[in-house]
Amino acid sequence: MAAARKRILKEYTECSNDTPPGMKINFDEQNMTEWEILMDGPEQSVYSGGHFKLRLTFPNEYPFKPPVVSFKTKIYHPNVSNDDKGSMCLGMLRPDAWKPPNKVISVLHLVRTLLIEPNVDDAIEASIASEFKDNKKGFEKTAKEWVKQYAK
Amino acid sequence: MDPPLQQPAQQPQTTARDMVFCHECENEWYRDEHGLSCPECHSDFTEIIEENHDPRVAAMADSDDDGPPPLGAFHHHHPWDAPDPDEDDINQLHWSTGPNTFAVQGVIFRDNLSQRRADPHDHDLHNPVLGTFATMLQNLVGGLGQQPPSEQPPSEQPSGSPSPGQGPNDRFSGTLPGGNRFTYQRTVRLHGPDGTHRGAHLDPSGDELNGLVEHLLGAAMGGPPGHTHPPSGQPGQPPGQPGQFPGQPQINPLAAIFAQLMNPGMAAPGDFVYSQEALDRIISQLMEQNTSNAPGPATPEAIGSLPKKIITIEDLGPDGRAECSICMDEVTVGEEVAQLPCHHWFHQPCVAMWLGEHDTCPHCRKGIMDHDKAGESANSSTNTADASSGSNGAPATPSRQQMPGTFGAGTEENPFIVPETPEQSRLHAQQDQRSSSERQPSPHSVHSDGDASGGGLGDRIRRGLFGQPR
Known part of the structure; x- marks a missing residue:
């Protein structure tokens, strides 16, 4: 645990020196295993104009277990669970795909990339994914409506 | 007035009503109330209880x-x-x-x-x-x-x-x-x-x-x-052949x-x-x-026997720095680290924690146990075939996966022991006289030699248990 905190602190330093565009990390030294991240919807995405709050939770076993990413702001996205958890779990965030050298900064980049280009092949919300594939207009419309409704 | 009248009236009615028994949950009910499907578990595996045919008895035996x-x-x-x-x-x-x-x-x-x-x-x-x-x-x-x-x-x-x-x-x-x-x-x-x-x-x-x-x-x-x-x-249906039933x-x-x-x-x-x-x-x-299918933990022996390595100037990056990618602490020239077979190195305590749960390199996922004997959980089919044809060699590429639900390990050299039908013994005996190339691959090659009966039960069970040889 002490080692985890040490590494989290180092990673925060790294992230704050090189924060991905449109992101802001609220870091609490008293509770450094929970990061609050404020993120602007990327310009080139349907989420543009939205402000999303995310939580990044580090398990006690970090870095041997992956951090957990959850959207506190509701978002219409194939890779974010449409429930009160808003969890995003794919790619390197999967427990069986995670490896210790992965860094939080790349997790943040992954989140941003996914807002620009959802990964429909690894979707948690199958219906949103199929809408994204088959009816992109409809998907974009709903996504934008949700941005207006929840992410202003 | 009414109750005494009802009492006798109910009695014959009860015996006349069909009682249904659920084999799934052992529930009982009247057929005219709930029908034939179990009202509790909705199972269709139900049976009407008859006087000399009471399914409850078997359940209560x-x-x-x-x-x-x-x-x-x-x-x-x-x-x-x-x-x-x-x-x-x-x-x-x-x-x-x-x-x-x-x-x-x-x-x-x-x-x-x-x-x-x-x-x-x-x-x-x-x-x-x-x-x-x-x-x-x-x-x-x-x-x-x-x-x-x-x-x-x-x-x-x-x-x-x-x-x-x-x-x-x-x-x-x-x-x-x-x-x-x-x-x-x-x-x-x-x-x-x-x-x-x-x-x-x-x-x-x-x-x-x-x-x-x-x-x-x-x-x-x-x-x-x-x-x-x-x-x-x-x-009530009479059996077709009296001698058979x-x-x-x-x-x-x-x-x-x-x-x-x-x-x-x-x-x-x-x-x-x-x-x-x-x-x-x-x-x-x-x-x-x-x-x-994910790699299990590496053994403490394998972790303990990882070679040590002293960090030299060549190990540092272009900026003259290097760190253990697990704890992200900087390492300095002269520091001792543990090196994996894939040549990636980490602090010994850091990598030991990871290997204790996954036998993979944190960087490239290559296991550290490949060069060990690793026989204890080697895959069954190659091994069994080897053992059965008399060449008790360790498998060339030990796979660490183990099927669930198997009957457990036998010995280190021969982790899964399954029966041989007489037919198979015969075929094995024949095979032993053939060239090694012919008998090599798997117990399945035995099968192709078998007759139309599709092999014995033992073979069936073995394939069921251990899957088709890959």
């Missing part, structure tokens, strides 16, 4: 041992007492009778290691447990095996017709070498002679299931079609065994389910299998 011994002819008949070298390992055989059933309980113990020590020339493949099991299956299927009369289960004794509603409720449980247990239970009800047919006949229940299992067994045993029974008819035990409980045996092996013919529970079990097995 365990606790109902103190009834009077109903069967003079069978009460002292212990068919399993007959000397049989194949069954001398079945101990603790309990024979108990209830008012309408009898029950046999037995425990099978086999110690593989001692067996192998006692008979070092024996084929490694020869596992007595499954052999016994196969014998047992043959007994139960009746007509398919050629057992001496002394081995026949009581239901197959043509003499001494049982009294109405009698039947055995058999239960076997066994402990297999790996500590795994299997249980086997069979319930059979016999009906006494009546006007339409003499002798005993058996309840039909789970007919669809029987059809499936019979096909399965028919294929597995290679028995002629005459021995696989079509889904039998209603209780005593050999028609209910084999639907075998489905449980087959589901257990076959499903872990996936593509085997056991991929059928007949209840939500079975489906859940299969799904959870599949899920376990998925996780078991």
